[in-house]
Amino acid sequence: xxxxxxxxxxxxxxxxxxxxxxxxxxxxxxxxxxxxxxxxxxxxxxxxxxxxxxxxxxxxxxxxxxxxxxxxxxxxxxxxxxxxxxxxxxxxxxxxxxxxxxxxxxxxxxxxxxxxxxxxxxxxxxxxxxxxxxxxxxxxxxxxxxxxxxxxxxxxxxxxxxxxxxxxxxxxxxxxxxxxxxxxxxxxxxxxxxxxxxxxxxxxxxxxxxxxxxxxxxxxxxxxxxxxxxxxxxxxxxxxxxxxxxxxxxxxxxxxxxxxxxxxxxxxxxxxx
Numbered sequence: 001x002x003x004x005x006x007x008x009x010x011x012x013x014x015x016x017x018x019x020x021x022x023x024x025x026x027x028x029x030x031x032x033x034x035x036x037x038x039x040x041x042x043x044x045x046x047x048x049x050x051x052x053x054x055x056x057x058x059x060x061x062x063x064x065x066x067x068x069x070x071x072x073x074x075x076x077x078x079x080x081x082x083x084x085x086x087x088x089x090x091x092x093x094x095x096x097x098x099x100x101x102x103x104x105x106x107x108x109x110x111x112x113x114x115x116x117x118x119x120x121x122x123x124x125x126x127x128x129x130x131x132x133x134x135x136x137x138x139x140x141x142x143x144x145x146x147x148x149x150x151x152x153x154x155x156x157x158x159x160x161x162x163x164x165x166x167x168x169x170x171x172x173x174x175x176x177x178x179x180x181x182x183x184x185x186x187x188x189x190x191x192x193x194x195x196x197x198x199x200x201x202x203x204x205x206x207x208x209x210x211x212x213x214x215x216x217x218x219x220x221x222x223x224x225x226x227x228x229x230x231x232x233x234x235x236x237x238x239x240x241x242x243x244x245x246x247x248x249x250x251x252x253x254x255x256x257x258x259x260x261x262x263x264x265x266x267x268x269x270x271x272x273x
Contacts, residue, residue: 013030016108021053026051027054032052033051034049037128038127046083047059047081048079054123070097072100129273134178138171138172139172140168142214174266187208189203189204190251192205215240215243217239245265246268246270247265
C-alpha cells in the first residue's frame with residue numbers, strides 16, 4: 001500500500017528559502033504541507049498555501065507568476081479557492097504533479113526564485129482556517145491501549161468491551177466544532193452529578209481534558225454503498241493533521257448513558273492548519 005518515494009523526498013535537496021534548510025525546522029523542502037491562510041488581520045479571502053521554512057508560499061500568487069504548467073497548473077487553480085476540497089477531490093495524480101512542481105520551483109538554483117520570493121508570507125504574519133469544508137468525521141480508538149485507558153475512566157470493572165477486538169469503537173464527531181490550533185473557546189457548562197448526590201447540578205466543567213490524536217483527510221470519495229478496496233485505500237488519503245479532541249469529562253460521565261456523548265465529548269476540536 002505504501003506510495004513509492006520519488007525525487008521530492010531526496011534528503012539532499014536544498015531550497016533557496018534559507019530557513020527551509022534549518023535542520024531543526026519543521027518545514028524543509030521535503031515536507032510541503034498544504035493549508036489555507038491569509039495575512040493576519042487583513043480580512044483577505046483565505047486561499048491555498050504551502051509551508052516552506054518559516055514562510056508560506058501563496059499558491060494563487062505563485063500561479064499568477066507562472067510557476068506551474070500542465071497538470072500542476074490545473075491543480076494550482078483549485079488551490080486558489082478558500083478551501084481545498086476541489087483540489088483534494090482531484091486525486092493522487094494531481095496532488096503529486098503539484099508537489100513535484102513546487103519542489104522543483106523551491107530548490108536552490110531554480111530560476112523562479114526572484115518571482116516566488118514576492119509570493120512568500122512569513123508564517124508569524126499569517127492566520128489559518130481549516131483546510132477543507134468538513135461535512136462529517138468519525139473518531140475512533142487507534143489502539144487497544146487507548147481503548148483500555150479511556151474505558152477505565154468510566155468502567156473500572158470492565159475497561160475493554162468485548163467488541164473492541166473485532167471492530168473499532170467509533171462515533172461521529174461534531175464537524176461544526178472543528179477549528180485550527182489558534183481558536184479560543186469557553187469552558188463548557190452543563191450538568192454534573194457527584195457519585196452520592198441525589199440530583200445533578202449545573203456548573204462549569206472542572207475536568208477539562210484533551211487528547212492527542214491524528215486526523216486523516218480523505219480526498220476522492222466513493223459512491224454510496226461502493227467499497228474502496230483495501231489495496232487502494234492509501235491513494236484516497238490526501239494528508240494528515242495533528243488533532244486535539246477536547247472533552248468535559250465530568251459532564252460526559254453523566255450525559256453519556258445510555259446514548260451519549262451529547263456535548264461534553266467534543267465541544268471543541270482543534271487541528272494543525
